[in-house]
Amino acid sequence: MGYIVAENVTKRYGDIHALKDVSFEIDEGEFVVILGQSGAGKSTLLRILNGLTTPTSGSVSIGGDTVSGRRNDVGMVFQQHYVIDQLSAYDNALTGALNRTSFLKSLFRMYDSADKREALRALETVGLLEEASQRVDHMSGGQQQRVGIARALVQKPQLLLADEPVASLDPGSAESVMGYIKTAAAERNLTTMASLHQVNLSRQFGERFLGMRDGELVFDGYIDDLTTDVIDEIYGDIETEAIRTGAKA
Numbered sequence: 178m179g180y181i182v183a184e185n186v187t188k189r190y191g192d193i194h195a196l197k198d199v200s201f202e203i204d205e206g207e208f209v210v211i212l213g214q215s216g217a218g219k220s221t222l223l224r225i226l227n228g229l230t231t232p233t234s235g236s237v238s239i240g241g242d243t244v245s246g247r248r249n250d251v252g253m254v255f256q257q258h259y260v261i262d263q264l265s266a267y268d269n270a271l272t273g274a275l276n277r278t279s280f281l282k283s284l285f286r287m288y289d290s291a292d293k294r295e296a297l298r299a300l301e302t303v304g305l306l307e308e309a310s311q312r313v314d315h316m317s318g319g320q321q322q323r324v325g326i327a328r329a330l331v332q333k334p335q336l337l338l339a340d341e342p343v344a345s346l347d348p349g350s351a352e353s354v355m356g357y358i359k360t361a362a363a364e365r366n367l368t369t370m371a372s373l374h375q376v377n378l379s380r381q382f383g384e385r386f387l388g389m390r391d392g393e394l395v396f397d398g399y400i401d402d403l404t405t406d407v408i409d410e411i412y413g414d415i416e417t418e419a420i421r422t423g424a425k426a
């Protein structure tokens with residue numbers, strides 16, 4: 178049985194069918210990219226995996242446990258960099274340890290030394306060790322996103338979910354940030370699922386791919402199977418050549 182198992186997951190918002198009978202299994206340590214147009218259901222799927230949204234029917238399990246609410250062992254990276262502007266990169270990374278720190282200790286930012294080491298290790302993973310003491314509002318968007326990744330790593334997750342983690346970045350920063358996510362996952366054998374809408378980046382970093390269209394899982398496979406026809410099926414009428422970049426004929 179897979180580490181993550183989604184069985185016939187359906188999500189309706191009134192008349193909107195955000196997910197339709199989605200099933201898949203993911204093994205521990207896999208690096209999965211979820212592809213699909215805006216509105217295809219990628220965020221809904223990630224939110225269900227994270228316990229932030231409940232499916233209308235069907236179920237999801239992680240490591241054999243049915244997901245029924247927020248889990249501390251699932252780290253999440255979002256499109257916007259939800260970092261605390263006034264704090265340093267190091268203090269932001271440390272907030273990933275809040276779930277295992279008492280309220281009083283967190284109030285005075287008194288973290289365990291193991292957590293402090295974890296924060297430094299995470300900043301090293303994302304290439305920001307030398308910038309650890311810099312305030313994040315003095316950092317670039319790409320650096321802020323890397324701080325967000327470091328915070329998710331300090332949480333010591335078993336599963337990392339990233340919802341369009343590079344959508345608001347320029348192409349160079351997007352590539353760099355995806356590289357750091359990939360390194361972090363490889364170093365920690367961390368099962369990772371990232372939604373991306375850029376086909377070229379997906380092909381560069383993805384190992385396994387889930388293709389969503391109108392709430393349905395229309396593709397589940399590996400890079401050699403991600404052909405132009407499959408891309409067309411996921412994205413419908415391709416409007417620009419750019420989206421095809423890197424797609425195999």
Ligand SMILES: Nc1ncnc2c1ncn2[C@@H]1O[C@H](COP(=O)(O)OP(=O)(O)OP(=O)(O)O)[C@@H](O)[C@H]1O
Nearest residue numbers: 190193194195213214215216217218219220221222
């Ligand atoms: N809370 C909500 N209430 C009502 N409809 C919603 C809600 N969340 C998502 N939807 C709808 O469900 C569908 C799937 O949305 P979802 O955000 O999962 O897609 P997506 O592939 O992540 O797109 P995007 O990349 O634009 O976020 C869309 O039609 C969306 O409008």
